Amino acid sequence: MQIAAYFASLDPINLFKSLPGGVAQGVVWGVMALGVYITFRLLDIADLTVDGSFTTGGAVTAMLILGGCPAWAAILAAILAGMLAGVCTGLLHTRLGIPAILAGILTQFALYSINLHIMGMAANKSVNPDKFPVFISSRHVPAAILTGVLIAAVIVAALYWYFGTEQGSALRATGSNPAMSRALGINIDSMKVLGLGLSNALVALAGGLMTQYQGFADINMGRGSIVIGLAAVIIGEVVCGAVFRKGSNFAVRLSFIIVGGILYYMVMTAILWLKLNSNDLKLFTAVIVAVFLAVPYLQAQSKSSFKLAGKRGRAAEKEDGAHA
């Protein structure tokens, strides 16, 4: 009876209504994930600065808009603030020899205090879209999706161009083979600082967009964003690999990271629609990321593993025995 009542209480129309909101959020997190992609995939650094710099982007955007700044200028300032945070992590790593993952954690930790200072020691700042000019808001979801997709498209195009240039190639080479890069005259320390700055600039941009979209900045809005970013990157890669089996162009791969963000948030929306406790969302996210991270590994295992080899070996032995 209870189960029947539970299913009766689920209204498909509600899911249909809430999905577009999920898509809009997904696009914003997709932009954030592009930042994660730069460090995680291209530079081969797991950068944990992002949990702090996402909030920094949101905080800077909120305070500047509240102070009467145009929304675009506030976003621009957020981008610069995020870049600064990334550069800080980069310098801790390259100039002071702190392992990259620890450097990111240190910056992120420090950013908590800095973000509070930015928000005037308040844990929460509301930016009412009725009173202040914002260009992306949950009040107008279709327009928000359109704006989000446009912004994402511009960023994907810019990244595609940049990573095709001499400097962008040098940055990719640094992540792919640092010893070779040095031998070819690439200053790999500079490249790492640059990459971390670029990555966190995008993350802070996403934080700024999220603040506008949800109408407030919160000191905890960035918590766990590295996991969401990774989820979007990995979901995007797996889906892209499934769609384009023969491999795909770099711009397509970047675009699929945005798709990854959207898919992730659609799943989250569906989970909330199922009336599961929203406090369990982080658990679900971790499970989703673990599953998608495991897919390529398990696929390889299904083709070749010691277990399979053993099985084949035993089968062959049996056959030999039968022949003898």
Next chain:
Amino acid sequence: MLDINHISKTFNPGTINEKKALQGLNLHLSEGDFVTVIGGNGAGKSTMLNAVAGVWPVDEGNILIDGADVTGLPEFRRAPYIGRVFQDPMMGTAPNMQIEENLALAYRRGKKRGLRWGVTKKEREFYYERLQILGLGLEDRMTAKVGLLSGGQRQALTLLMAALQKPKLLLLDEHTAALDPATAAKVLELSDRIVQENGLTALMITHNMTDAIRHGNRIVMMNEGRIILDISGEEKKKLTKADLLQKFAEVAGVQEETDAVLLS
């Protein structure tokens, strides 16, 4: 072209693992010299090459390339002068990048990398021609990821990359040691060709005495961080493996029975 003046390097100084890898080493190469370097394990061959490449700073002495003092320059700042092929075939190329992208990276060795396009159309034609020299069919796979190539193919590509932008000095660090004999012979032949065609000055480390005698115009033998033998010109042409072993015993003294075995 290369002047190594009295350089020394000690690893882990003051510890139980202290190793005096280079001890007041001197070596001078004229333009066009192709020097093969031999010596037992731990003689300091790779250490000398790394000192020249600038992998770490030396403790004493200085290094000049074409008259320019590079002693104080880190590795990436010496790149304009030096082309390098490593012992490990995986070290010299970026596996996640395409063949043409790797070539383009090497083509800009030591140059400023700006916001111009990473690989131009004109370059592609040039790379196509250069790749044909290898005879491996790589010219038809220019957009393939280098990680898909075999060790021998990657080493041949690294060699091509090292000379793409003519270096003042080519460093070959046992670059055929990880390859099978047939591939090793091919890569060595290619090395000879590239050195000769471009008139390069080169230093090549090898553990193979026959290769050391056959290639280059000059041979040096190292022991305990110093050069103990330096033969060039006519004398080198007449050199045999037996001569080398004997000279090694003469110069280095008694305890070399074991080293002679190592070298053979």
